[in-house]
Amino acid sequence: MERSYQYDIVVVGGGTAGVAAAVGAAKAGAKTLLVERNAYLGGEAANSGVNCFCGFYTCGSDPVRVVKGIGQLVLDEMRALGPTIAEEISASGNRDIIFQPEYLKCALDNLLEKEHVDYFLHTVLIGAETVENEIRTIQCADDEGLFTVSAKAFVDATGDANLSRLAGAKLIWGNDGGHPQAATLTFRLSGVAADVDLSPAAVERAVVRAKAEGIRNLTREKGFILRMENSGIVHVLLPSIIPEGLSAEEMTRMERETRKQVLGYIQALRTYMPGMEHSELAVIGPSIGFRETRKLVGKETITADDVISGRKRPDGVARGGWKPEIHRDVNKMATYMEVKSGSYFDIPLGALQSENVKNLFGAGRMISADEAAFAAVRVMGTCFATGHAAGVGAACLAVDERAEIEHVREILKEQNALV
Template sequence: MKGSGVLKEKLEYDVVVVGGGPAGINAAIASGRMGAKTLLIERYGFLGGMSTVALVYPWMTFHTSSGKQVIKGIAQEIVERLMACGGSPGHLRDTVGFTNTVTPYHPEKYKILALEMLEEAKVDVLVHSFVDKVEVEGNSITSIHLTTKSGSIHVTGKSFVDTSGDADIAYLSGAPCLKGRESDHKTQPMTMKFRMRGVDLNKVKQVMKENPSNFYKKTPINELDELPLTGVQGFYKEWNESGVPINRDQVLFFAGPEEDEVLVNCTRVQGLDGTNVFDLTEGEKEGRKQVLMMADFLKEKVPGFEKASISAVGTQIGIRETRRIDGQYSLTIEDVIAGRKYEDTIALSGYPVDIHDPTGKGVQANDIQGDGSYGIPYRCLVPKGINNLLVGGRCISTTHEALATTRLSPSCMATGQAAGTAAALSLKERVHPKDLNISLLRARLRENGVVL
């Protein structure tokens, strides 16, 4: 779909994917490759979602704690193509020790690669487009309305995939949604991430080897001589003595994508609702204030940062949690920790539970038992009440606690591919997504490289 200078007030598609983050990109590619006429809609001027808009980096994780890769498919294809163009070193050991691997990537190269892969799949892309209305007849979405710089656009579709992260389409359609933890609806904190250049990572590594107790207990200190430094969690002493007014308990940053560069994940904005424009406004202001405080602290107190300076700040504040659908099944923390698998599993994940406290300083972490992976049921992608809607990414159906693992980008990539595949396959089979033959869907996913 190329601009002609004339506003097309109505667009018609088989599958409409809303949200151009990792889940939406993979959903649209999967749908397009199955021959469905597919449109991907994104509100920013570029794709990548939190991975590019909010500098969420690196991707964590494609593997279990033992190193078995459980996320492949389109997600792995993206990594391999980034490696081929110098946009990623591939999967590396996590020197924080929280997961087995992390996957660094260059956000600008990811933006372009995503567009190339979408074009190859014959997917149309529309950016700078914000969904402000969803039309529903009976129990089906008939169309969505976009606000754009060139006016309103009316998009009809046979099937819709919500990868907005905030369950925007589900919410506007009237599908039941939940938000935050059950007791008080508070959500995990927002974080304004930023990058710094001029960091001496060799000095950082030396300090870690000299004082291992000042770093995360699972940090592979004894292997640092052989491993590239990918991430650091700790500097507890320096942080506790700093008096910086940010409600967290440690320093966390990740190396790359350049040799002297790090991504700092240390700001923490609590008590705000990421679906409330007034709260978002306050969050953006507070997050950017914290960035400057954090950068000053790092330069003054953390070895290796003496000559560092801010090189990039997120286009927007990073959102961990907002709305999620109340779907046919809600994945629970017990499901995750037990490593449960299901007859309708459409994706696996090996990322542990990682709940950033909505009000306190800490993080609740729980490992996965069994083989180190858990299954995500197809039912988590299917909302109640709307027949032709599927959901992928951060806003699938889970509890607050389980969302703390499904929200990570590789998991979102996997559920996105499943949602896009299911949307196109449902149209081929002429059934509603909730009635789709699960064996048929799982077989198609396996054919396309998904591990189940």
């Protein structure tokens, strides 16, 4: 029997942006479905082992809170599970939120259940039917076969613009020159001494020495190793590679090559970083983490000048507070563009709306932004904010048949978002 479902809103992708979009849409009165291809929610935060929410606060020594709304609801659910998150000042001098990814999976389950959001895990998007520049249905697959879902509006929160590509939306790959930022495969080490110097400078000394001594498959010499307070487990963000596509062949190449790098870094850290001699590999990934692949061409594009100047605007539906962090060289740390401490910029609704597909919204690290601006909006704290805005915008379009900016902003404020 052919299976089909009908909703007001369908969100594809269950990372930070997708969860925020689905909850925001449901709270706005839309019957909402979220589909996710993995066995759990969380996106890069869970699937790639990235355990740091950047962007809830502005950068610098005088941090200002710029993300609340659904992002705050997620933090509340984490706190309800115990001491699973902590705020700290990072090695780069910014206020971040460190969290335990395994608990995040449970917290997101709890939130979606509490907010009455339907969601399907183990669901792969395989097609989209677009008629007269509107998506009518999407085609999905699970282990029982194929099924379709129809809706009035759709949110692409896949990170890689997978729905947008299948729907025929205008996209770009990487920056204007077609070059994406480096991808990173994180891994975790257990048994790390409490007094280890985990600063980027200490990492650099160890990796440079390891390279000189002939340890193979090492790329980035300087980078971050993160630790939850009082934990013997650290998260290493070093193995890196430049994506050349998203085909099965290319994905296999990247996973294989970065796993080789993991082994090289374990040898380097055990040998040349005092206090890590007895560390053990706890987990790899489990999947490579992308910073930049396909991006939406929106009705508006956020620019570097918007970020640097801290532009405020009447059509803003989310706030971005992170400074541009550009990872182009697999052997070096990111290049940072400095912003005034405590400054933030507004993200317009048009940057979340497809230029050519009427009922398609984008959220997270695929929104419409130039190279430098994208390097500021891609972080997960900001993804909560853009996802929330995209979900509410889609709900307005589905329920009211239009996404008027003042109405979208009004609902976002009612849902405790900062706009």
